[in-house]
Amino acid sequence: MSGRMTSRGWAIALGIGAIVIAAILLVVYLDRYRARVGGANAPTPVLVAKQYIPNGTPGTIIASGQMYAPTTLPRKEVEVGAIADPSYLSGRAAAVEIFPGQQLTTADFAASDTASVDSQITGPQRAISVGIDNIHGSLSQLQAGDSIDLYIALGSRGPGGQALVKLFKQNVKVLMVPSQTGPSGGSNLILRIDTKDAADYAYMADNTQMYFVIRPVVGAKPTKPDTATIESVLR
Numbered sequence: 001m002s003g004r005m006t007s008r009g010w011a012i013a014l015g016i017g018a019i020v021i022a023a024i025l026l027v028v029y030l031d032r033y034r035a036r037v038g039g040a041n042a043p044t045p046v047l048v049a050k051q052y053i054p055n056g057t058p059g060t061i062i063a064s065g066q067m068y069a070p071t072t073l074p075r076k077e078v079e080v081g082a083i084a085d086p087s088y089l090s091g092r093a094a095a096v097e098i099f100p101g102q103q104l105t106t107a108d109f110a111a112s113d114t115a116s117v118d119s120q121i122t123g124p125q126r127a128i129s130v131g132i133d134n135i136h137g138s139l140s141q142l143q144a145g146d147s148i149d150l151y152i153a154l155g156s157r158g159p160g161g162q163a164l165v166k167l168f169k170q171n172v173k174v175l176m177v178p179s180q181t182g183p184s185g186g187s188n189l190i191l192r193i194d195t196k197d198a199a200d201y202a203y204m205a206d207n208t209q210m211y212f213v214i215r216p217v218v219g220a221k222p223t224k225p226d227t228a229t230i231e232s233v234l235r
Contacts, residue, residue, distance in 0.1 A: 043072040045084040053098035058119035059089030081106035129188040137212040153209040166227040
């Protein structure tokens with residue numbers, strides 16, 4: 001009798017053990033399943049195109065023009081190589097056409113020359129080339145990226161036939177400075193301007209003497225419009 005009870009006790013114990021083990025395995029499985037599902041659905045930051053981006057568009061233009069929007073997507077929907085950090089666009093240009101709603105990926109971009117003039121202008125901005133013979137100032141101290149104030153000398157064509165110098169434009173961005181300014185000429189200073197001012201710049205470059213004054217890199221205040229004549233200088 002006691003033998004049968006012992007056998008029955010072992011059977012019950014084994015049954016309970018099997019149930020416990022099955023419960024443990026089920027809990028482990030459910031935890032792993034939740035982790036997989038949670039990982040696949042985890043919100044992941046990406047950049048998505050807001051508008052059509054043509055092949056060759058510089059990354060600096062894409063960034064400055066806010067041609068993308070940061071968003072989050074479930075990880076399972078994020079494309080391979082998706083870009084989340086806008087700084088990745090610096091020094092690169094679109095290598096393919098990118099359409100609205102498309103994720104920006106590393107495969108969409110290739111290294112690019114960020115010093116090229118067309119990568120530094122957008123919208124109504126234009127670049128104008130001014131011969132250095134028409135520019136007075138410290139060219140040796142001027143660098144691409146500097147901001148300058150431009151003054152013009154009108155010779156004897158001012159009011160009353162007197163010579164004058166006046167502020168023409170302030171806070172003009174320099175896009176390119178000639179690497180050499182030899183006697184043979186042919187070198188040019190390239191400035192970023194608004195398209196509405198292009199004709200004025202062209203006229204001033206051909207018909208006046210232009211002077212530039214370098215502005216501070218940080219904290220530059222607006223330049224007060226000013227005109228100088230022989231009378232104002234000798235007061």
